[in-house]
Amino acid sequence: MYSTDKEFKIKLNNPEFRYDVFQMINLFYSFADINFIELNSDEQVDLFVKVHEDTIKLISRKRIEEFVINKDYKIKEEVRKAVFKFLSKDTGKALPWGTLVGIRxxxxxxxxxxxxxxxxxxxxxxxxxxxxxxxxxxxxxxxxxxxRNIVNKDENTISVYIGMPFCPTRCVYCSFTSNPISGCKSLVKPYLNALSKEIKALSDYIKSRNLNIESVYFGGGTPTAVNNDEFEMILRDIYNYFVHNHNVKEFTVECGRPDSITEEKLRTMKKYKVHRISINPQTMNNKTLKLIGRNHSAEDAVDKFNLARQLGFNNINMDVIVGLPGEGIEEINYTCEELLKLKPDSLTIHGMSIKRASKLYENMVNNTQYEIPSQQELNEMYKATVELSKDLGMIPYYMYRQKNMIGNMENVGYSEKGKEGIYNIQMIEEKQTIVALGADAVSKVIFLEENRIERFGNVKDVREYVNRIDEMIDKKVKLLDSLYKPEQ
Structure with a gap:
């Protein structure tokens, strides 16, 4: 079960390694209150880390172990490895990523x-x-x-992201800027009008600098959370200003929730030349769907997938989350069996991440208990998704990791050859400028020659975004001008 009632106390003789030690302890005690205690304190601690010139000595309440430092490697790497090995023995957890904590x-x-x-x-x-x-x-x-064959190498080639900050409901694990649409319908039209203004302004900018658009990604939230007419209005703008006559390689719409997808919206996507869509069940177990706050059933996911196929969509992605509350190997095996029957063109396997801004984290802090599998079972659950990808004839094409992932695992995108998500690769590898539009959308300007990234994030709040849209446009253009300077 998840638990946040444990405090983990540490003494460390060299503050230079404080962050490294913290990260390793956080891998094994993700939801504990980790505190560093002063060296001169008499307070008993859970772990004492002593870093010397040639050795690293670790002392817990039960045992002592000393590690010899390998001078061929960086001292911080050796400290991490020593703490990791020590805690692996203490907890019995087999964390397959070892000391790696980076997201890429x-x-x-x-x-x-x-x-x-x-x-x-x-x-x-x-x-x-x-x-x-x-x-x-x-x-x-x-x-x-x-x-390496897809990662961007041309500074003048960009991708465009458009965000929809509305969802049918808010999932228990979600920390994104996604507002349940039932409670904020009055904000939808003002938001879409502001977004349309930003789309037109940035389209003019892209044309004025002769930039090439490789991919366009419409995500969220849930882009299909709005009604049919609203969806067509904004999709028409995206198509007219960013896709039509731009030789775009990929136009993706993350449909997301099956309960928000209608035949009219699917036909609208075909009308405006959407190449790739994502229909995300997350799990095919109805009990779990209800627990995490989703209104759709597994049967809805199947129905909408089949409808999309009938309408001619030949590049459909499906998302699955490993480690959802209450799920173990039996549930993930069932999900894999059901998805194998559907035969999607790509899969995105997410590891459950407990975000501080999520309702799940809030419930944990309030001592609401959720059952989760052991580390060994989590490892088996991931293996089941790998086998699914092989059965579907897919290979892994992108990967990233997040903080506070249950089991310290990873998110992986699998696809058939030629059905990979180009935007996903460019976004993760950070070698291509991303022009991002909408509330809480973060633009990234990539200076390839300098190996440098500059970011600008639009405001999160929908009302603030609407009220400050001109400011958002001006600041984004100013950032882009730091790389794509206007001709004198």
Whole structure:
């Protein structure tokens, strides 16, 4: 069960390694209150970490262990590894990513590939430096090999993201800017009008700088949460200003919730040349869907998927979450069996992440108990999704990780050859400028030659976004001008 009632106390003789030690403890005690205690305090602690010139000594309430520092590696890496190994023994948890906590582990593999390292050498480095399992190291290599032919290399090629901050309901695990539409219908039209204004302004900017649009992604929230007419109005603008006559390689709409998808909306997407859609059941277990706050059933997901197929959509992604409250290997196996029958063109497997802004985290703080599987069972659940991807003839094409993921796992996108999400790759690898529109949308300007990123985020609140739309446009243009300077 989830629990937040434990405090974890630490003493550390060198504050230089405070962040590294904290990160490792957080892997094993994600929801504990982790506190560093002063060295001169008499208070009993759960762990005492002593970093010396040649050794790292760890003392818990039950045992003492000393690790010899390998001078071939960075001292911070050795501290992380020592704490990780010590806590692995204490907790009995087998965390396959080892000490890796970054959100883009495939980047590390890609860098090593580009330096000429063999796959065997890369796996060895992952194991020795980070304690990463061979399976996860190989996953990084597979993703890196796939991505390197797609990752952007042209500074004048961009992607466009458009966000819809409304959903049918708010899921218990959600921390995004997504407002249940039933309670804010009066905000929809003002929001769409402001978004339309931003779309037109940024389209003019992109044309004035002769930028090439590679992909357009309409996400959220849930883009299909609005009614049929509202959906067509904004999709028409997106198509006319960013897709038509732009030679866009990919136009994606993240339909998301099956209960928000209608035949009219699907026909609208076909009308405006949407290439790729996502229909996201998250699980095919109705009991879980009810528990996490979804209004749709597994049968709704099947019906909407089949309807999309009948209307000619040949690139459909489906999302699944591993580690949802109350789910174990039996439930994930059932979800995999049902998705195998549907045969989607791509899958995105998410690990459950407990965000502080989510209702799930709030419930945990208030001591509401949720059953979750053991680490061993979580590892088996992930293996089931890997087998599903193989049965569907898919390969991994992008990957990222998040903080506070149950089991310290990963999110992976699998697809058939040629059905990968181009936007997903460019967004994760951060080698392409993303012009992002809508409430809480974050634009990223990539300076390739300088290996530098500048960001600008629109305001989160829908009312503020509507009231300050001119300011949002001006600030975004100013940021873009720092790279795409106007001709004198």
């Amino acid at each position: 582990p495939s980047k590390k593999a890609l860098e090593l590939l580009e330096k000429g390292c063999s796959e065997e050498e890369i796996i060895k480095k992952f194991k020795e430096i980070n304690g990463t399992s061979e399976e996860k190291a190989q996953l990084c290599i597979e993703v890196a090999k796939y991505e």
